[in-house]
Amino acid sequence: MEVDAALTAAGHTGDPVDSGILFRIAAQLLFEHATWFTASADLQVLTPRDPRHEFILGDAPAVTVGSRQLTERVGVPLELAEVVVMPLGPRHVAALGSQHGYLPVDGRIVSAVNFAQAVHAVEFVFTRPGSPVFQQLLDEHRLRRSAARSAATP
Structure with a gap:
């Protein structure tokens, strides 16, 4: 549906932004x-x-990822996404992609999902009280930063 055609079909003659019709059409698209x-x-x-690994939840929980490894290209446009992940709680994540079923994953995948949540969060990341996840994320971030600095040093 084209925006101009939708406005004409709706018989709209006023300012599409002020009236809110442009927002409605964008949401519909x-x-x-x-x-x-x-x-x-x-x-x-x-x-x-x-059982020591847990998922976190960001304030923008549905995250598009451009690779099945979940470690790169986080936040890609929906049409370029290989996977869309959304944590449901500390022990479960729903993932839309090319396979179906129930899949136990190793710590590397848990870390990748948590990293995607942290990077994609607008302002907050949540976990259950007493969870060790934040310390794990901080440790991983320090390792990544140290590795990047080592790689950049001639």
């Missing part, structure tokens, strides 16, 4: 696009193999 993407995707539920 986004909904249609998301519906198209999710209709062809399979649902997978991820859970950590190791």
Whole structure:
């Protein structure tokens, strides 16, 4: 649906921004696009193999990822996403992608999902009280930063 055609079909003659109709059309287009993407995707539920690992939840929980490894290209446009992940709680993540089923994952995948949540968060990241996840994220960040500095040093 084209915006101009939608405005004309609705008989709209005023300012589309001030009236809110432009927002409504944009939301409808986004909904249609998301519906198209999710209709062809399979649902997978991820859970950590190791009970010491937990998922965190960011304030923008549905994160698009451009690779199945979940470690690179976080926050890509929906049409370029290989996977869309959304934590449901400390032990479960819903993932839309090319496979379906229930999948226990190792700590590397848990860390990648948590990293994606932290990077994509607008302002806050949440976990259950007493969770060790924040310290694990901080340690991983320090290791990545140290490795990047070592690689950049001639």
